[in-house]
Amino acid sequence: MDSYEKNYLNKRPQDLCLMCGKCxxxxxxxxxxxxxxxxxxxxxVYAKEFLEIFEPYASTEEARxxxxxxxxxxxxxxxxxxxxxxxxxxxxxxxxxxxxxxARYEDRMTLCKHFPSSPWAIIPPGCGxxxxxxxxxxxxxxxxxxxxxxxxxxxxxxxxxxxxETLEKLAMVEKKLHKTIxxxxxxxxxxx
Numbered sequence: 390m391d392s393y394e395k396n397y398l399n400k401r402p403q404d405l406c407l408m409c410g411k412c413x414x415x416x417x418x419x420x421x422x423x424x425x426x427x428x429x430x431x432x433x434v435y436a437k438e439f440l441e442i443f444e445p446y447a448s449t450e451e452a453r454x455x456x457x458x459x460x461x462x463x464x465x466x467x468x469x470x471x472x473x474x475x476x477x478x479x480x481x482x483x484x485x486x487x488x489x490x491x492a493r494y495e496d497r498m499t500l501c502k503h504f505p506s507s508p509w510a511i512i513p514p515g516c517g518x519x520x521x522x523x524x525x526x527x528x529x530x531x532x533x534x535x536x537x538x539x540x541x542x543x544x545x546x547x548x549x550x551x552x553x554e555t556l557e558k559l560a561m562v563e564k565k566l567h568k569t570i571x572x573x574x575x576x577x578x579x580x581x
Contacts, residue, residue, distance in 0.1 A: 401503060401505075401521075402521060405517040405518050405520075405521055406517055406518070407515070407516070407517040408489055408490070409489060409513070409515070409516075410485055410489030411456055411458075411459050411513035411514075411515075411516070412504055412505075412512065412513055412516065413481070413482035413484075413485040413489075413491070414455050414456050414459070414481055414482070414485060415446075415452050415455055415456045415459040415460055415463075415479055415480075415481065415513070416443060416479070416480050416481070416482070417463055417477055417478060417479050417480065418439065418478075418480075420436075420476075421476035421477075421478065422445055422476075422478040424476075425439060425440060426440065435500070438498050438499065438500050439480075439500060441498070442482055442483065442484065442498055442500065442501065443480035443481065443482055443483070444480060444481055444483050445478050445479070445480050446478075446479045446480065446481060449477070449479060451479075452479030452481075455481060456513070458513070458514050459513040459514065460479065462511065462513065462514050463477075463479075463511050466511045467511075484497075505518050505522060508522050508525030508526045508528070508529055509522075509526065509529075509575075509576055510522065526576075529573060529576075530573075530578075530581045532569065533569065533570050533573055533578045533581050534581055536566045536569045536570050537566075537570065537581075539562075539566055540563065540566050540567070543559055543562060543563050543566070546559060547559055
């Protein structure tokens, strides 16, 4: 991988944004509205920032009127996660203008500057970040596959080692590798 590719994968290329406004028109979080409000009251910066920018729709149908494709896309991605679907609230950005431009673009929040926040973010259909997110997800998958290979090597090594101290160190490494794999369990890491 050359330095351009490495830089491209590690830096969020904002020029990929198509400025369609879909990510501002319909958005949701993995946290219920009530939990977000409680977190904000307790001083959570992310929750405060999110609630400063986004207003909840009164219903899913109201969000669907704004952008049915995005709502359906979110439900499709979360179909196997009953917990997330049950407490789902859809929001809209109160700063999105009719021309899909942000009324406070120059002074926008960090949350907006760093969208999409994760390679695993659910983005609207047709989003310009789709290819970049795909490449980032493939990096994560490669990291998990490497951890799994290292686990196999550890299993072999453990059969050859008798020293208790060394076995304890190997157990710590094994725990760390499992933690790496488990980070992505929600996204299917057990099958990578």
